[in-house]
Amino acid sequence: MAELLQGIAASDGIAIAKAYRLVQPDLSFDKKTVEDSDKEIKRLQGALKNSSDELQIIRDKAAESLGEEEAQVFDAHLMVLSDPELISSIEDNIRTNKVNTESALKDVTDMFIGMFEAMDDNPYMQERAADIKDVTKRILSHLLGVKLPNPSMINEEVVVVAHDLTPSDTAQLDRRYVKAFVTDIGGRTSHSAIMARSLEIPAIVGTKEITDKVNEGDILAVNGIEGDVIIHPTDSQIADYQTKAKAFADQKSEWEKLKNAQTVTADGKHFELAANIGTPKDLEGVKNNGGEAIGLYRTEFLYMDSPDFPTEEAQYTAYKAVLEGMDGKPVVVRTMDIGGDKELPYLTLPHEMNPFLGYRAIRICLDRDDMFRTQLRALLRASVHGQLRIMFPMIATLQEFRAAKTMLEEEKAKLEKEGTKVASNIQVGIMIEIPAAAVIADKFAKEVDFFSVGTNDLIQYTMAADRMNERVSYLYQPYNPAILRLLKNVIDAAHAEGKWAGMCGEMAGDQTAVPLLVGLGLDEFSMSATSVLKTRSLMKQLDTAKMTELANKAINDCDTADEVVALVESYLKA
Ligand code: PEP
Numbered sequence: 336m337a338e339l340l341q342g343i344a345a346s347d348g349i350a351i352a353k354a355y356r357l358v359q360p361d362l363s364f365d366k367k368t369v370e371d372s373d374k375e376i377k378r379l380q381g382a383l384k385n386s387s388d389e390l391q392i393i394r395d396k397a398a399e400s401l402g403e404e405e406a407q408v409f410d411a412h413l414m415v416l417s418d419p420e421l422i423s424s425i426e427d428n429i430r431t432n433k434v435n436t437e438s439a440l441k442d443v444t445d446m447f448i449g450m451f452e453a454m455d456d457n458p459y460m461q462e463r464a465a466d467i468k469d470v471t472k473r474i475l476s477h478l479l480g481v482k483l484p485n486p487s488m489i490n491e492e493v494v495v496v497a498h499d500l501t502p503s504d505t506a507q508l509d510r511r512y513v514k515a516f517v518t519d520i521g522g523r524t525s526h527s528a529i530m531a532r533s534l535e536i537p538a539i540v541g542t543k544e545i546t547d548k549v550n551e552g553d554i555l556a557v558n559g560i561e562g563d564v565i566i567h568p569t570d571s572q573i574a575d576y577q578t579k580a581k582a583f584a585d586q587k588s589e590w591e592k593l594k595n596a597q598t599v600t601a602d603g604k605h606f607e608l609a610a611n612i613g614t615p616k617d618l619e620g621v622k623n624n625g626g627e628a629i630g631l632y633r634t635e636f637l638y639m640d641s642p643d644f645p646t647e648e649a650q651y652t653a654y655k656a657v658l659e660g661m662d663g664k665p666v667v668v669r670t671m672d673i674g675g676d677k678e679l680p681y682l683t684l685p686h687e688m689n690p691f692l693g694y695r696a697i698r699i700c701l702d703r704d705d706m707f708r709t710q711l712r713a714l715l716r717a718s719v720h721g722q723l724r725i726m727f728p729m730i731a732t733l734q735e736f737r738a739a740k741t742m743l744e745e746e747k748a749k750l751e752k753e754g755t756k757v758a759s760n761i762q763v764g765i766m767i768e769i770p771a772a773a774v775i776a777d778k779f780a781k782e783v784d785f786f787s788v789g790t791n792d793l794i795q796y797t798m799a800a801d802r803m804n805e806r807v808s809y810l811y812q813p814y815n816p817a818i819l820r821l822l823k824n825v826i827d828a829a830h831a832e833g834k835w836a837g838m839c840g841e842m843a844g845d846q847t848a849v850p851l852l853v854g855l856g857l858d859e860f861s862m863s864a865t866s867v868l869k870t871r872s873l874m875k876q877l878d879t880a881k882m883t884e885l886a887n888k889a890i891n892d893c894d895t896a897d898e899v900v901a902l903v904e905s906y907l908k909a
């Protein structure tokens with residue numbers, strides 16, 4: 336029987352394919368007394384061999400698709416699998432305690448994990464603990480005869496179904512095979528959703544129950560534009576989705592005609608339409624979609640894709656590639672924003688109750704200034720290869736901005752003293768994503784070169800509604816007059832000091848928000864590359880004087896977000 340589930344539309348596009356469950360299996364087992372230790376040791380050896388064969392395949396695939404460096408983590412797992420000390424401890428445990436292999440394996444690996452984790456000032460040992468945890472799961476899966484899901488092993492067209500996807504899970508999805516993904520939890524601005532948009536993989540998040548309802552291999556029809564998914568669609572529903580897919584493809588080819596066009600409103604005013612990227616590889620998407628600049632380069636992905644802190648040289652190479660790739664057009668590079676939903680395997684941070692309110696971004700950077708200075712040096716060195724703008728994330732106070740800027744100036748002075756050239760025209764700005772900074776934007780505007788509003792965070796902090804939590808997604812309201820008033824305050828404050836104000840949160844590409852933002856006088860709009868052309872198309876229809884009137888009405892006369900949406904719709908129709 337066909338069943339319809341509604342979720343949050345997270346990435347446009349339509350797909351029909353069978354389900355691949357990316358769900359951790361149940362690896363629980365009972366501890367048993369076993370007399371025949373030899374038999375248990377044979378089971379252990381069989382599971383070790385199967386795990387090793389499987390890991391070897393995964394390793395080779397990772398090397399092929401992601402590169403040798405990425406594959407190294409699997410080498411570490413293979414080493415654990417053949418570690419004689421570990422294996423003999425498990426065998427001894429089986430013989431001495433007369434227990435089943437599962438139980439001996441768990442006892443011994445828990446002991447090693449505990450020992451390594453106790454050395455919490457040693458990142459190498461922390462990684463070893465993580466490797467042993469992963470390998471234990473794999474061996475257990477073979478002992479229990481259950482399958483561990485692995486996105487890199489997918490080699491046919493599927494819709495990935497998961498409880499949640501971390502940014503690193505999403506990075507492993509191969510667009511050739513993964514036609515869409517659907518999750519139980521998550522919000523439109525969670526980083527997996529943002530990545531899905533740059534990878535152009537249709538996605539629906541926050542369905543609450545997709546993993547309960549879908550079995551491996553079930554056929555799913557996914558509409559990422561409207562946020563609905565049909566389990567076991569009927570023939571006529573499939574035909575309907577195919578028609579929608581065709582209409583979407585036609586719409587995309589219409590937009591593509593604007594690839595090399597100027598971004599101008601109906602009354603001829605130009606707005607800068609920039610794109611957000613996570614890695615130099617995303618430049619291709621920016622070019623294909625006619626992005627005029629990079630309004631946000633999320634550099635933390637460079638850190639997340641690396642087995643250890645990326646060196647100054649590795650960072651310099653990446654920043655140079657982006658600056659050169661943009662041929663002198665502006666590139667706003669945001670300094671590392673780890674924390675929240677983005678983790679680094681080699682930087683163990685204490686578990687926090689509220690990671691989005693915790694040790695994150697500039698807070699880590701000012702505390703770990705060795706790491707921050709390495710990034711600043713790499714950026715400064717790369718600055719001669721294009722038009723660099725440096726932006727600090729999660730700024731709450733002027734002191735934070737001043738401290739970060741002082742470090743930047745110190746590193747610049749050092750480099751120049753060493754005889755290294757640094758560009759003289761680097762703009763230095765901040766993200767406005769904490770309400771405190773938005774409220775005193777007039778003070779910040781005196782000291783920064785620009786603002787870029789990070790609405791993904793600004794909305795969650797203003798409305799006190801976690802951007803990742805589908806249960807409170809009704810409160811995640813970009814069009815709430817409270818948000819619009821904050822935005823007006825920020826944009827006016829920038830303009831009063833002759834500075835520019837941009838936006839790099841997802842709201843910048845939201846088709847209902849764009850008319851309001853044009854009316855508020857936002858200077859630069861930066862979004863997922865895939866939203867650039869439809870926004871250019873929309874802007875062509877807007878008249879700035881009318882949009883100013885619209886924005887003023889929304890701010891002064893509307894009481895609720897719904898009223899604002901209705902008002903925008905009435906203006907667009909008129
Ligand atoms: C934002 O908060 O709007 C933003 C662009 O940063 P991120 O999504 O990476 O937190």
Ligand code: MG
Binds near residue numbers: 728789791792
């Ligand atoms: Mg943010």
